Amino acid sequence: MQQSFGVTVTDRGAIILSKSISVDGYADGAIVRVVTHIHSDHLLDLSRSIRYAEFIAATPLTLDLLGALGHRIPEHKKLPMPIGMKVQVDDGVLRLVRARHIPGSASVVFESSEFSAGYTGDFKLPGTDILRGLDVLVIDATYGLPEWVRPWQEEIDYLLADIVLDELRKGSPVHIYAYNGKIEEVMLLLREMGVDAPYLVGVRHYRVLRVLEKHGYRIGDVVLESSREGWEVKRSRWYIRFSHYNGWRHSNGRDAVHILLTGWEFSEPYKRLSTNRLIVSFSDHADFSQLVEYVKEAKPKLLLVDSYRGGRAARVFALYVSRRLNIPALAVP
Ligand SMILES: [Zn+2]
Incomplete structure (x- = not known):
């Protein structure tokens, strides 16, 4: 089995990209909490992260939206990250990538000399920059069952x-x-x-x-x-x-x-x-065929499918990817 380099999804829904980075959920010891977008299933335990993490990182728009929705983040903890901006964390670099889902949405990438990891966040195609060639990719698979297709999605x-x-x-x-x-x-x-x-x-x-x-x-x-x-x-x-x-x-x-x-x-x-x-x-998520298209292009060495949010569909999708696309894939947690 491919190495996961500690990248995982915890049973409280946090995506761990490196020991100091938790995304969309709280994790002990995470210095940076990244928020991919303002949907509630991606704001898990946010008040805990605001208390214990040193930085709350998100696109400038998402940070402002959090404020407008009543989440109080102290100014010194806000880390606005425009798409593409690089921030040094652990012994690597963290950056956000364009994702089409709702205003402010982003995918997340972490790259160090040892490994590279990323999380798609919620997304649909076209309009999302695909995270290519990573060692470990965590994907959201809300519509992970083969029958969940909307052939008219792009029209x-x-x-x-x-x-x-x-x-x-x-x-x-x-x-x-x-x-x-x-x-x-x-x-x-x-x-x-x-x-x-x-x-x-x-x-x-x-x-x-x-x-x-x-x-x-x-x-x-x-x-x-x-x-x-x-x-x-x-x-x-x-x-x-x-x-x-x-x-x-x-x-x-x-x-x-x-x-x-x-x-x-x-x-x-x-x-x-x-x-x-x-x-x-009308959906703001990729359907099954777009998920397959994404994974084929991204070609990660290991795919982790978020089953905290995706449930059974995540497990079915992981099985499909490992059997049909020949890419090692697991549903986690
Ligand atoms: Zn969402």
């Missing part, structure tokens, strides 16, 4: 923009439901696709969007739902309202078209449930 952006524009043109406001992070990703995407209707949001997203704007993202017209302006925008019926996934259960108002974005729809790109309710198969 779905256009399809979603089409659906939204179509409904707006027919005079119907659009309500979109998705997980945090994905909401911001979709907001940016729709603007890129030329959708210019005002966005109506609650306080949490309003705060997050202010941070994105500070970092140069262009989000256009955003209105706080509870404000007077929000009320006026609603009356105009020309708007897109964004809410958390959980709001979908109560989304039956006849006065708008309701769209749920989910990565767990594999049968077709979108489904109309009734005249004003739709499900769109």
Whole structure:
């Protein structure tokens, strides 16, 4: 079996890249805690790391988002790492690499004279820089089962923009439901696709969007739902309202078209449930075929699949990689 050089995923979900580096979870003795992005399953035991680690490292955007979401990191512990910046840790170099998932996301690499290791974090393709030729690669495999494929994954952006524009043109406001992070990703995407209707949001997203704007993202017209302006925008019926996934259960108002974005729809790109309710198969994670594509290109000497977050799918994916791609692979923990 290939050597792992101490790289692992602990049973509390921390990815250990070197003795002083823990990623997305707490580990005793880690001097640097890296945060790949702001999803809660990657902020495990963060307050403990803030207390005991010397540095909390992340992209400048992720650090600011953590602040906006109420995580108090003392200034002297913040280690903002723009993509590509190198930081000396142990006897090697730590750096972040571009990953497409939600705003601020990054993959992580550590290279020393003895070994090289990396963690993909959550990602999808294209738009993620593949970590090639490492001794040990830790991969996120949320959609690790062979049947979890969305062949339309690379065209779905256009399809979603089409659906939204179509409904707006027919005079119907659009309500979109998705997980945090994905909401911001979709907001940016729709603007890129030329959708210019005002966005109506609650306080949490309003705060997050202010941070994105500070970092140069262009989000256009955003209105706080509870404000007077929000009320006026609603009356105009020309708007897109964004809410958390959980709001979908109560989304039956006849006065708008309701769209749920989910990565767990594999049968077709979108489904109309009734005249004003739709499900769109939109994910911020690689599907199975993209995971295979990633691993084939990355060709690590040893692949570790994160089963803390991936569960059974991680074990199935590790088996697939070792048998079919001929790359030693294990699910950990
Ligand atoms: Zn995530």
